[in-house]
Amino acid sequence: MSETGDGDTKSFVNIDRLVHEPARLTILAHLYVVESADFLFLMSQTDLTWGNLSSHLSKLEAAGYIEIEKKFKGKKPNTMLKITDKGRSALLDYREKMKRALDQLPE
């Protein structure tokens, strides 16, 4: 696919690659549907390993798509992950673009 592709292929070029990666897409989708979740919840829902999940979360946090709330429940640390407004719109935008691009493909 050409980087300078025009017409229909432009939709593919403009896809957010950070969201496009399947593991990150799954993480964002899960955080989108809940208000917040902890690390273990994401691990159980996405079937990602600890290390894998951590590295994807750091990329998403660096992009400002998720935020991490560090709290204490008594003396125990309780880390909750939350999707940001930027992350929400990135996911919806990604969905829209993919739908539009693939809908235009011939049968």
Next chain:
Amino acid sequence: MNTDIDLKQIEKKAWTTYFQDGLWDIFIGLFMMGGGLLLLINILCPPCPPSGGVSVSGLLYLGSNLIFGLGVLCVIACKRCITTPRIGRAKFSSARLRKQKFIVIVIAVLFFLYSPALLIIISGFLNSTIVFEVSLGMYVLQIIAIFAMGYFLDVWRFYLYGLLLAIAQLPFAVNIYTNNFPDAARVAHSALLMVLGSPALIIGLVLLRRFIRKYPKIIDRQALDRGVNDNV
């Protein structure tokens, strides 16, 4: 690649994971079977003996409300010990939480309606028809509660249990309207409750075994949290 990210489906799957542990199924199964056993004890040893006072079965009847309440607390405690350490915590939408609160209210109403109803049943002051009608009202409430759990918690299995409970109570309802309560029909009623309660118990145990295998317990939760903090 499927371009349609079904967010509703993802949310539903995430929500229902909390009910794949089979704990409520086990509770409903034991509740039905325990109810059947209680009826059987009641037939063998009437709650209000002709000599007066309250018999052991009468005390059991009164205690059943406490057992029900303890059972609910036990499920909640097991959820904290078994479910949360395995699948983690998530805060769902306010719509989900509202539905969950509604279920808590239904269970609380059932609990608080039970006490006066049980007192009416074993007091012996009222005639048997009224006692049986109060019992029927309680059974109807139980069925509604289980259907409400199915609807509001989005777990279809509970509809099946509600249906099984309704079938188990059918002979009792028929007996009321024919005004005929032979011991054989009462024994059949208790047996039916025990038999039709067993699928819920079996499904619950199978689900619990599967859940424990699928989601092994992560011993060091603090290390998990540290993992997030270190990597992010």
